[in-house]
Structures are given as structure tokens and as C-alpha cells.
Amino acid sequence: MTGLYTEAFLEDLRAHAGGLASQWGLSPETQATLLNISENATFRLDDPQAGAPVVVRVHRPAYHTPAEIASEIAWLEALRAEQVVATPAILPVAGGGKVATFVHDGETRHAVAFEWMEGAEPQAGAGLVPGFRDLGAISARLHAHVRRWAKPTGFIRKTWNWETTVGPVMHWGDWRDADGLDAEGRAILERTAQALRARLGAYGEGADRFGLIHADLRLANLLEGDGRLGVIDFDDCGFGWFAYDFAAAISFLETEPYIPDLAAAWLEGYAAVAPLPPEAEAMLPHMIMLRRMLLTAWIASHAETPTAQELVADGYTSGTVALAERHLATV
Secondary structure: OOOOOOHHHHHHHHHHHHHOHHHHOOOOOOEEEEEEEOOOEEEEEEOOOOOOOEEEEEOOOOOOOHHHHHHHHHHHHHHHHOOOOOOOOEOOOOOOOOOEEEEEOOEEEEEEEEEOOOOEOOOOOHHHHHHHHHHHHHHHHHHHHHHHOOOOOOOOOOEEOHHHHOOOOOOOOOHHHOOOOOHHHHHHHHHHHHHHHHHHHHHOOOOOOEEEEOOOOOHHHEEEEOOEEEEOOOOOOEEEEOOHHHHHHOOOOOOOOOHHHHHHHHHHHHHOOOOOOHHHHHOHHHHHHHHHHHHHHHHHHOOOOHHHHHHHHOOHHHHHHHHHHHHHOOO
16 A cells, blocks of 8 residues: 555554543553554544443544634534434543543544434435435535634634645645546646536635535445434535535546435435525536546545546546546536
């Protein structure tokens, strides 16, 4: 495995995560196991003396600042206080605060612990339609909360717009580095990026369409259980287009034939809570293309992750180029 998350690196993080157990009131018998790696490394802490596991997210180095992490926590706690969405509670650290720290290879690392939330990740397929109706309603409630919420002083999160996704200041790397991208494919994606720039620029970033969003409501961040759809992992929350939350929800599924049905269900669920302007609905195909190019870049810059390796093997880059060709034919 190459990249940041080597086997040795992950084992070090696992040991540190377990070593932090007492910070959340867990016993020395606590065992840490890796749940997944994506942007961050997430571990499950099992204490035989506790009633339920604890989830610990160890933040990727040099990605989010302490102020950004604190801002995510502030939004999560506001959402829970108003019961806007079902999402796990953040556990306090012994001595105060919500963020634990440790030193790894001379660098201060940050970790946040969450209550365990029961549930299962929804399975991809046409059977997602009812869940996407629920997800549309959840998205509408999140967006409504953002519009009325007074953010605390110092609140800061990343911005997800053209410049930071496929433009000159890319948060997740350069799509041009995608595995298997040839000169012809690159030319198609270059034209697509410029078409998106024009369309998104014309749409604008007014407060009625652009604000704080989850930005990663994909299936891996949803939990079905107890008659509800829970939402986890707000680590990528930031400022973006509200319509982008649908595009993020279909991450890695963009070319599936049932996507129009998911879009219709999401829009129906959204409209049951709040109106979505026709111009926002019209932007969904452009948001999907933007997200697809961003994910293509993410796969290239996170090649060591299992998700990236699976998608490379499945020809994700060629799928991106094919989607871009169809997109260009409509603009």
C-alpha cells in the first residue's frame, strides 16, 4: 500500500486511538479496530466494561485546522440540539473540550469520538428510491437550519465551488492525475471543466442557493435503522451549493440507470419540507458532473484507500470521460 495510509501508519494510529480510550471514560481493556480509511482514519473502540462501542475519527494531517474541526462540532451540536437530523453525539474529552490530541511522528494529531449509532449502510440499487425521498427531506431541513442559524464567532469551513473542486485551488487533488486518463480524455474533461465554470458562474453563489452543506451525503455516510435514516461524518461540511448535496448523495453511482428515479425521489422529499427553485433543480446535472470530476481527483490523490482501488479497477476514469461527453452535448 502506498500513500499516506500505509499499514505501518495505520497500526500506529490504531495504537494511539486505543491509548486515548481513557479520555472518553473507557477502561484499559479497550480494544481499537480500524473501521475505514477515507479522508481520515476511523476506529471502533470496544470496552468490555461499556455498554456500546465508541467511534473515534483520527483526522488526516494537514487537512482541517483546529478551528475548522471546532466549527464542524459547533454545527453538529446545533443540529442535535434542534433535532434537525439523527446524528451521533460527540463525546466530551476528560478535562474539557471535544477534541483529543496526541503526537505522532512529531506532529500533533486530532481525534474526535462519537457515540455508536446502530444501523446499516443503504445498498446501491433501484431500491434506494424510498430512502432518497427521506434524504431529500433531510437535506431540506439541513439547508433550512443553515439559513436561520447564527454561526459562532470564528466559524470556518472549506468552500466547495468551481475553484476548489476542479479549478486552480483543488482540495482533493487534480483530476488530470487520474489513473488511465489519456490525452483525448483529458481534452474532454478540460472542456467540461470550462463549461462547468461558465454554468456555475452564471448560477452564482447567492445566499438563496449557496451556504453551509454536509457535502458528502453518500451511502457510506447514511445509516438505516430504527425506522429512521441517520447521517454521519460531517467532516467535509463546508460552503457550497445546496443542490450539490444531491450530487454528493449519488457519489460513485453517477452513471447508473436508476439515477433519474433517485433524483425525482430526492426532489419530492425536499419539496415536502421546503420549496426548491426550478433553477436549482435545473442545476442538478451540472452538480453531478462537478462532483464526478472531484471524485476522480480524490481517487488519484487517495490511491491507497480501498475505495479508490476498487473504483480504479472498475474503470471509474473512463466512466467520468463518458459522462463528460454526454454532459457537453447538453450545454
